[in-house]
Amino acid sequence: MNPNPFRSRPHSRGFRLALFAAILLPPLPAQPAPKEDQKDEPLLLSEFKVSSENRSGYYATNSMGASRTNTPIQDLPLSIQIITDELIRDMAALRVEDSLRYFSGVNLQNRNDTEDGGESYNIRGFRSRMLLRNGIPFNAFTDTVNILQIEVVKGPSSVLYGVSDPGGLINIVTKRPMTKPSQQVDLQFGTWDMHRASFDTTGPVTADKRLAYRLTGVYEEAGSFRRFVRDQRRVIDGALSFQVNSRNRVGVEYLYANQKDDGSSRRSYPLVRAGTARYFAPLAWFGLGFTSATPHDFQNLKQQFAETVWESSLTEKIKLRLAYAWTERDNDKFSNAQGTITAAGVMAKLPQREQYVFNQDNLYLDVLSKYELGATSQTTLVGAQCRNEKFKFYNALWGAQFGGPNGPPVRYLDPNQPDGEKYFMPPLAQMINIPGFNPQTSTTRTQGVFATHQIGLFSNRLLLTGGARYEDLKTRQITKTTPQIGAVYKVTPTISLFTSYNESFVPNTQINLATNKVYDPEEGTGADVGVKFELFNRRLVGTATFFEVEKTNVVNFNSRRDPGEPEYLLSGRLRTRGFEFDGVVSPTAQMQIVLSYAYHDAKELANEQFPDFVPYQLDNSSRNSAGLWGKYHVDQGPLKGLAFGAGYQYRHGPINLFPNGANRSLTQASYDRWDFYARYSWRLRKVTTTVSFNLKNAFDEHYMNKTGWWADPRNSTLGLTFEY
Numbered sequence: 268m269n270p271n272p273f274r275s276r277p278h279s280r281g282f283r284l285a286l287f288a289a290i291l292l293p294p295l296p297a298q299p300a301p302k303e304d305q306k307d308e309p310l311l312l313s314e315f316k317v318s319s320e321n322r323s324g325y326y327a328t329n330s331m332g333a334s335r336t337n338t339p340i341q342d343l344p345l346s347i348q349i350i351t352d353e354l355i356r357d358m359a360a361l362r363v364e365d366s367l368r369y370f371s372g373v374n375l376q377n378r379n380d381t382e383d384g385g386e387s388y389n390i391r392g393f394r395s396r397m398l399l400r401n402g403i404p405f406n407a408f409t410d411t412v413n414i415l416q417i418e419v420v421k422g423p424s425s426v427l428y429g430v431s432d433p434g435g436l437i438n439i440v441t442k443r444p445m446t447k448p449s450q451q452v453d454l455q456f457g458t459w460d461m462h463r464a465s466f467d468t469t470g471p472v473t474a475d476k477r478l479a480y481r482l483t484g485v486y487e488e489a490g491s492f493r494r495f496v497r498d499q500r501r502v503i504d505g506a507l508s509f510q511v512n513s514r515n516r517v518g519v520e521y522l523y524a525n526q527k528d529d530g531s532s533r534r535s536y537p538l539v540r541a542g543t544a545r546y547f548a549p550l551a552w553f554g555l556g557f558t559s560a561t562p563h564d565f566q567n568l569k570q571q572f573a574e575t576v577w578e579s580s581l582t583e584k585i586k587l588r589l590a591y592a593w594t595e596r597d598n599d600k601f602s603n604a605q606g607t608i609t610a611a612g613v614m615a616k617l618p619q620r621e622q623y624v625f626n627q628d629n630l631y632l633d634v635l636s637k638y639e640l641g642a643t644s645q646t647t648l649v650g651a652q653c654r655n656e657k658f659k660f661y662n663a664l665w666g667a668q669f670g671g672p673n674g675p676p677v678r679y680l681d682p683n684q685p686d687g688e689k690y691f692m693p694p695l696a697q698m699i700n701i702p703g704f705n706p707q708t709s710t711t712r713t714q715g716v717f718a719t720h721q722i723g724l725f726s727n728r729l730l731l732t733g734g735a736r737y738e739d740l741k742t743r744q745i746t747k748t749t750p751q752i753g754a755v756y757k758v759t760p761t762i763s764l765f766t767s768y769n770e771s772f773v774p775n776t777q778i779n780l781a782t783n784k785v786y787d788p789e790e791g792t793g794a795d796v797g798v799k800f801e802l803f804n805r806r807l808v809g810t811a812t813f814f815e816v817e818k819t820n821v822v823n824f825n826s827r828r829d830p831g832e833p834e835y836l837l838s839g840r841l842r843t844r845g846f847e848f849d850g851v852v853s854p855t856a857q858m859q860i861v862l863s864y865a866y867h868d869a870k871e872l873a874n875e876q877f878p879d880f881v882p883y884q885l886d887n888s889s890r891n892s893a894g895l896w897g898k899y900h901v902d903q904g905p906l907k908g909l910a911f912g913a914g915y916q917y918r919h920g921p922i923n924l925f926p927n928g929a930n931r932s933l934t935q936a937s938y939d940r941w942d943f944y945a946r947y948s949w950r951l952r953k954v955t956t957t958v959s960f961n962l963k964n965a966f967d968e969h970y971m972n973k974t975g976w977w978a979d980p981r982n983s984t985l986g987l988t989f990e991y
């Protein structure tokens with residue numbers, strides 16, 4: 268059996284690139300660069316919130332996730348990519364994961380419907396669960412209905428956020444209440460009977476516009492190319508902003524979201540076991556209609572989020588923000604099959620019900636001071652964070668070893684097996700909680716204080732940054748200090764050189780039985796040297812950087828241990844070296860192109876459990892990857908209001924789909940993917956109507972975009988938008 272039975276189908280990538288050029292590069296006269304949109308401001312203090320004025324089409328100038336303040340990207344010694352709301356809309360991206368494929372160094376790791384319901388991503392070869400919402404940890408599932416921009420900040424970030432992975436983080440900037448009334452309604456229909464309705468309304472509550480609101484909501488249902496699958500999603504998000512006076516603002520927000528998945532455990536593509544070897548089940552067994560789930564599988568994921576923020580100008584030079592945020596996730600899952608089948612096509616049945624309850628609250632205090640000292644400019648940010656997490660996990664099983672009979676096996680190769688046997692489901696009330704296991708609980712409480720300082724020299728041509736954080740993990744009796752240093756030198760007003768060094772850490776949870784203590788935390792270090800540029804009146808804007816990120820103190824389970832040997836080995840060392848480029852090109856006022864390229868040498872350099880297989884390429888990392896998205900819009904003449912474009916993604920294989928272990932031979936070959944879109948807008952009286960069409964994975968590429976999971980085959984979306 269072929270250990271890697273799926274490959275990119277033969278085709279000409281040159282032909283597809285030529286097609287892209289033909290679509291996006293008609294002969295056009297030179298035009299000035301697009302001007303920034305002028306919109307009413309939200310009620311906020313600009314030092315702590317990113318607003319819509321800092322953007323122009325696919326390009327945004329300011330980031331919050333990298334510094335916790337509304338800071339120009341050109342002044343930060345970090346690699347930062349921003350996905351704007353206009354780009355999200357053009358891609359018809361409904362989730363954060365859908366928005367990232369055209370940017371360097373970031374990929375999906377886990378979807379929101381696995382385990383406890385959070386999302387995680389792969390940044391520079393490292394898994395990262397550091398998902399922020401307006402600069403506050405928010406590891407829950409997302410929807411783009413309320414997103415203004417998505418920020419990808421590369422490298423370690425423990426100075427500002429405490430416990431975090433070394434690859435980087437993703438910060439979601441949400442839409443804020445505005446002083447000018449506006450409403451938007453979106454209707455979308457797509458493949459697999461997908462239908463979605465969403466709305467976004469904002470405006471003042473009082474005549475003096477000091478109190479404003481924003482309310483967004485979604486209802487969505489969709490099937491899948493997988494059998495039995497039917498998903499349902501509801502999101503409602505409301506926010507109020509009150510300008511108490513010229514120096515103080517108070518904001519409150521509440522979000523409720525519920526995602527139900529019927530017949531969808533989201534099990535990965537089944538593996539075939541043949542002795543000690545494992546293979547992906549051949550495509551011929553299932554085509555793209557495969558399922559390793561059953562019609563009885565379900566997930567019911569609920570989440571809530573509440574936030575209160577006070578922002579104040581204490582003096583002309585000192586600003587303060589006090590923010591409290593609470594997140595709760597409650598996930599109830601049932602699945603009826605394992606993911607491994609025998610060579611004869613038989614899959615074992617293991618009915619399992621899992622319930623996860625996760626609570627997190629964060630209290631942040633930020634004090635920002637900007638002042639001049641002689642011929643220098645000074646910016647100081649000091650702050651404190653308190654984070655509390657509570658986690659409960661319940662696990663119930665069913666079978667002979669748990670007091671009940673075994674269900675019939677699933678014989679995938681037998682078309683005559685009755686569905687009642689193949690998809691048998693025991694009564695949930697008969698499932699047995701594992702004795703001595705339920706519930707599994709954990710509590711984490713951390714407190715941290717941090718300070719960063721930037722000095723501007725020579726009329727701010729040279730910006731020097733330094734900072735440090737002291738973190739106290741109360742429940743684990745661990746303290747950690749992490750530093751940060753960086754510099755930006757503006758060679759010209761439009762070209763800047765930058766360099767930085769940052770550290771991060773993540774506490775290990777495994778206990779060293781020899782010392783009866785928890786292993787030392789994972790430690791991450793990262794360094795960047797690069798250039799940022801805004802050339803030709805911002806017709807070409809981007810970042811290019813060389814980097815190295817390393818993580819040590821990685822704990823590996825010792826599955827090969829002999830009697831008396833430790834259960835875990837503190838032996839892991841991971842490192843990524845590479846180059847990344849991201850840019851936005853605006854050749855004319857009618858055209859914008861997003862382009863990226865990344866080279867990653869991502870390897871596991873030490874692993875005592877599998878020493879014979881190092882160096883091992885980190886899972887979900889690609890040595891070479893590239894992305895291209897562009898559009899052209901008509902702004903005059905009889906076709907005014909028409910826009911069209913295309914996107915191209917390439918990832919070079921082999922891509923390891925699993926960490927170093929029993930499944931390390933399972934890889935994804937090189938693949939590329941094409942998307943196309945078109946829209947037409949017109950205004951009648953005070954209503955702007957837009958009809959849009961998106962064709963995704965247009966050439967029906969068969970590939971896996973995460974560990975053992977097939978990406979969606981070719982699909983399309985038809986949208987109708989009303990703005991007034």
